Amino acid sequence: MQRLVLSCCVVASLLAAREAAAACPVGVTWPAADWPEALASGPTVAAADEYLFTLTGRDEDREGIRTDGVVIVHRGRVIYERYARGYARHNRHLAWSVSKSFLNAMVGVGVGRGALTVDDSICDHYDADGELCDITVGDLLDWGSGLDWNEGYEDEPYYLSSVIAMLYGIGSGDMAAFVAAQGLAETPGTIYRYSSGDTVLLSAVLAGALGPDLADDYPWEFIFDPIGMKSAMFERDQVGTYVGSSYVYATPRDLARFGYLFLRDGCWDGQRIVPEGWVAASTQPNPSFQMGKSYEHFLRDGDAVPGRHWWLNLPIPELAHERRWPAAPPDTFAGLGHWGQTIFVVPSADLVLVRTADDRESGFDQNRYLELALTLAAEDSP
Amino acid sequence: MTRRVLPLLVALALAGCNGEAYDNNDAELAVRQKAKEMCSCLFVMELTEQECAAWTRVSPNVAKATIDRENQRVHAVALGFWAADARFDGRHGCVHD
Numbered sequence: 001m002q003r004l005v006l007s008c009c010v011v012a013s014l015l016a017a018r019e020a021a022a023a024c025p026v027g028v029t030w031p032a033a034d035w036p037e038a039l040a041s042g043p044t045v046a047a048a049d050e051y052l053f054t055l056t057g058r059d060e061d062r063e064g065i066r067t068d069g070v071v072i073v074h075r076g077r078v079i080y081e082r083y084a085r086g087y088a089r090h091n092r093h094l095a096w097s098v099s100k101s102f103l104n105a106m107v108g109v110g111v112g113r114g115a116l117t118v119d120d121s122i123c124d125h126y127d128a129d130g131e132l133c134d135i136t137v138g139d140l141l142d143w144g145s146g147l148d149w150n151e152g153y154e155d156e157p158y159y160l161s162s163v164i165a166m167l168y169g170i171g172s173g174d175m176a177a178f179v180a181a182q183g184l185a186e187t188p189g190t191i192y193r194y195s196s197g198d199t200v201l202l203s204a205v206l207a208g209a210l211g212p213d214l215a216d217d218y219p220w221e222f223i224f225d226p227i228g229m230k231s232a233m234f235e236r237d238q239v240g241t242y243v244g245s246s247y248v249y250a251t252p253r254d255l256a257r258f259g260y261l262f263l264r265d266g267c268w269d270g271q272r273i274v275p276e277g278w279v280a281a282s283t284q285p286n287p288s289f290q291m292g293k294s295y296e297h298f299l300r301d302g303d304a305v306p307g308r309h310w311w312l313n314l315p316i317p318e319l320a321h322e323r324r325w326p327a328a329p330p331d332t333f334a335g336l337g338h339w340g341q342t343i344f345v346v347p348s349a350d351l352v353l354v355r356t357a358d359d360r361e362s363g364f365d366q367n368r369y370l371e372l373a374l375t376l377a378a379e380d381s382p
Numbered sequence: 383m384t385r386r387v388l389p390l391l392v393a394l395a396l397a398g399c400n401g402e403a404y405d406n407n408d409a410e411l412a413v414r415q416k417a418k419e420m421c422s423c424l425f426v427m428e429l430t431e432q433e434c435a436a437w438t439r440v441s442p443n444v445a446k447a448t449i450d451r452e453n454q455r456v457h458a459v460a461l462g463f464w465a466a467d468a469r470f471d472g473r474h475g476c477v478h479d
Contacts, residue, residue, distance in 0.1 A: 060436075086433045092426055150403070154440070158411050160403045168414040169406035172478060220473070233426050235475035249426050249475060358437065 023276075024267035029076025031228065031260070035253060038077040040376050045080065048372045052355075053084050062360035066340070068093060069252040073260060073352040074377045078253070085358070092231050092249040093356035096337030099234075100199045102223065102258065103244035104141065104282055104309035105274055107206050108266070109222035112275035116209035122201065125208035128180050135188040140202040141308040144288025146186035147179060149195040153338065163196045167246065175237045176204035192289035192298075192306055196245030199309065200237075203244035216240070227261050227268045229254040246338075252354045259343040259352035262310075262333075282308040283333045285316075295319055304334065311336050327371035340364055344373075351377050409444050414466040414478060416445035417458035421468035421476035425454050 029036060052070055057063025068087045072080040083089060095102070110116055118138035122128055135145045152161035162182065165171045171178025179197035186193075207215040214221065219242060224232040231254045235247035250258075261267075262283075266274025289298070289306050304311035304324035313323045313332040323330055328346060335343040340357030353373050357364070416438055423434035431449065438447075445460040454470035467479040 086429055091428055094422065094427065158408055159406055162404070164411060165404040165406055168411045168418070169404055171404075172414065233473050233475045235422065235426075236477060238478060247422075247475065249422070 024270050024272055025264050026270070028264065030269040031076065031257065033228070035073065035256070036077045037081075038074075038079055038380065039081070040079045040380060042379065044372065044375045044379055048080060048376065049082065051368060051372060053082060056363070057361075059085075062358070064361065065364050066358045066360070067364075068356040068358060069354070070356075071252040071256045071354045072373050072376060073256050073354075074380050075350045076260070078256075079376055079380050080373070081252075083252075087356070089251065089253065090231075092233060092251055093255075093341070094246075094337075095248040095250065095255065095335075095356075096246055096339060096341045097196070098255070098335035098337040098341050098343055099244055099246050099248035100196075100309045101262075101335035101343065102219070102234075102248050103199055103203055103206070103242075105258070105261070105266075105278075106219060106222050106244075107137070107141065107202065108274040108278040108282070110206050110209055110218070111278070115211075116206070120209075122205050126176070126180075126201070126205045127208075131184050132180060134184075137202070137205060138308075139189045139288060140198045140205065141282075142189070142192060142286035142288035143194050143198050143306060143309075144189050144192050144286065144291075145195065145198045145201070146184045146188040146191065146193075147195065147197060147201075148182045148185035149179075149193065149197045151194055151196060163245070166197060166200065167243070172237060174239045174241070175200045175243065176241050177239075186293075189288055190291050191293040192286065192291075193294060194306070199245040200241065200243060203242045207241060223258070223261075223273070226271070226273050227257045229257050252356055255343055255354045255356075256352050259335075259345050259354060263345050263347055263350070263352055282310050283312060285312065285314065304336070307333065310334065325367045325370050327367045327374065332370070342366065344370060346370075346374070349374055349377050408442055409460045410464050412440055412442060412445040413458045413460040413464045415440055416447050416460075417456050417466040417468040418476055418478055420447045420449070420458065421454075421456040421470055424449065424451075424456070425470040426475045 052067045056065050068085050069083045116125060116137055120137050121133045122135045123133035139145050150160055150162045158164050166175050166178055179201045210218055219234045229250055231251040233249040234242050236242050262279050266279045285305050286308050305314045311334045313325050313328055313330055315321055315323050329348045331348050332346045340359035342355045344353040419438040420434055423429050423437050445458045448457045456468050459465045468476045469479055470476050
């Protein structure tokens with residue numbers, strides 16, 4: 001019964017999103033070989049420089065705000081761009097968990113090509129059996145697999161962390177197999193639990209669905225090449241599975257291209273890259289989250305609302321949850337990564353923000369950053 | 383003699399810290415993290431060795447990297463007992479050997 005309810009939710013969500021989606025936008029600026037520029041100046045730029053790029057602690061102590069690069073794109077033009085701490089425009093930066101949002105897009109293209117659907121069992125495309133076959137592609141997109149997982153980082157003993165074991169320990173050879181071997185802790189699709197393991201398993205499921213002819217090249221064929229991300233690199237584990245949880249690298253300007261793809265509803269230069277309705281379906285509270293079993297954890301941590309491998313700025317009135325970034329409009333969504341990597345997309349302001357960083361503390365105020373960027377956009381003359 | 387025995391004692395102590403969840407100890411994790419992330423920092427992000435040493439520093443800071451720029455490889459060792467290698471593979475970045 002639970003599966004039926006979830007399936008109906010997924011279908012209804014996609015249908016609603018499909019109705020809401022429009023054709024590819026026309027009359028907008030698209031970056032060709034490089035972004036057009038309309039660089040801002042004035043007191044807001046100075047305020048942004050000061051907030052984003054003033055080191056507030058000793059560098060060797062890794063304290064305070066440690067921004068490496070910022071690119072802000074308004075109406076298809078770069079209005080603000082800065083680099084620091086040894087980085088320049090040509091340097092790729094590790095995206096950490098912003099990579100998860102890239103995998104969302106790649107799954108979307110795979111769905112658009114008919115290689116898989118969100119309701120497929122993972123066993124349709126990946127060599128698993130038993131109770132794992134109750135996990136769907138959609139459950140993985142929701143971080144709702146129910147697989148036993150501890151998403152801990154440096155703030156707890158390494159040997160307890162599933163993600164550290166996956167990236168560097170006993171799971172690092174075949175990461176998807178390691179994830180699958182964790183076993184279920186919950187019924188799939190009934191609870192949201194943020195998990196890099198779900199994303200890596202999703203990457204293996206996608207590769208299986210696409211088959212050997214595409215398994216190596218799909219990141220470039222589906223996303224990187226069509227939107228001109230020439231700097232993009234995507235690392236794999238030792239058996240060739242893309243580490244979709246963590247290991248996309250690109251320059252901030254190219255990361256902004258990816259944000260711009262989602263700002264434009266999955267279109268690029270008039271061509272649809274991601275299927276119609278996919279962006280809208282990915283930027284709603286995900287079905288596993290909506291089941292409600294993770295609300296207590298969610299409220300305790302003060303997180304953004306989870307979409308499908310994206311993070312949302314929506315309030316949840318019944319939980320008395322305000323927007324995660326109150327300075328930003330409620331249609332804002334984001335890819336978020338470790339140590340301060342972010343791509344913010346603000347459709348109602350026609351705005352994309354990329355920040356790369358090495359924040360080893362949690363002091364950076366994303367809300368302040370969004371406030372500054374929105375002010376820059378408002379001051380940007382037509 | 384002390385210089386040779388002490389690292390081993392530390393290593394064994396670290397090895398004894400594991401067991402509750404995953405069969406990895408901190409030194410083993412640190413050396414694999416150092417090899418892979420140093421490789422990515424140098425050959426993907428294209429930062430300097432000094433910058434990459436800072437980027438990849440973890441606690442316990444027991445892993446040391448040796449860089450083979452010609453073959454785009456990094457070899458890391460910890461406490462004279464654990465070792466790991468990573469290599470650059472074009473657009474697929476770095477991967478453990």
